[in-house]
Amino acid sequence: MKSENPEIKPMNEEDITKVFDIERKSFPYPFGEILIGNIFFGAPELCFVMESQNEIIGFVLGGYTTVQGQTHILSIALLEEYRNKGWGRDLLIHFIKRTEILGYKSIKLEVQVDNDKAIQLYDTLGFDIISRIRKYYQDDSDAFLMVRS
Numbered sequence: 001m002k003s004e005n006p007e008i009k010p011m012n013e014e015d016i017t018k019v020f021d022i023e024r025k026s027f028p029y030p031f032g033e034i035l036i037g038n039i040f041f042g043a044p045e046l047c048f049v050m051e052s053q054n055e056i057i058g059f060v061l062g063g064y065t066t067v068q069g070q071t072h073i074l075s076i077a078l079l080e081e082y083r084n085k086g087w088g089r090d091l092l093i094h095f096i097k098r099t100e101i102l103g104y105k106s107i108k109l110e111v112q113v114d115n116d117k118a119i120q121l122y123d124t125l126g127f128d129i130i131s132r133i134r135k136y137y138q139d140d141s142d143a144f145l146m147v148r149s
């Protein structure tokens with residue numbers, strides 16, 4: 001059972017620094033704060049934060065692709081102490097619903113091939129592995145391209 005009730009909110013400009021902080025703690029090669037700002041200003045309607053007790057504990061950053069009707073999840077993460085409670089799933093479901101309401105038909109994302117947990121989460125929400133992108137990350141590791149249509 002969930003002990004607290006996190007809220008999912010549209011991201012604001014003031015949230016960029018905190019989102020960067022979570023990004024930095026979650027990935028070995030994080031997006032920089034300026035890039036996160038650019039992603040946010042590119043599609044604020046596709047960026048969300050998760051709050052628990054008035055603290056931002058997670059986020060999902062979305063954008064558009066060159067494919068008509070398709071959005072792109074550029075990053076999603078929760079602070080470590082808030083993981084494994086089903087909240088990452090809640091955040092992703094929120095993103096999927098919002099994109100559907102906005103009229104988008106498909107979502108793509110890249111995920112490190114050894115990130116079993118995230119791959120499993122995406123799989124259970126209807127994402128399929130479409131291809132393997134060689135040397136996608138800065139350490140030359142590969143990504144899976146996953147798409148939900």
Ligand SMILES: CC(C)(COP(=O)(O)OP(=O)(O)OC[C@H]1O[C@@H](n2cnc3c(N)ncnc32)[C@H](O)[C@@H]1OP(=O)(O)O)[C@@H](O)C(=O)NCCC(=O)NCCS
Nearest residue numbers: 026076077078083084085086087088089111117118120121
């Ligand atoms: C990926 C992330 C956002 C998922 O959020 P979370 O709150 O931890 O995940 P949830 O508790 O909602 O679990 C979601 C699903 O992941 C899968 N999962 C969880 N733990 C798993 C494990 N050890 N092995 C395989 N799958 C696992 C399950 O399908 C689970 O769903 P279920 O509990 O209904 O079975 C979060 O773990 C995170 O921030 N990770 C670090 C950043 C990251 O890797 N982001 C993804 C980059 S593409």
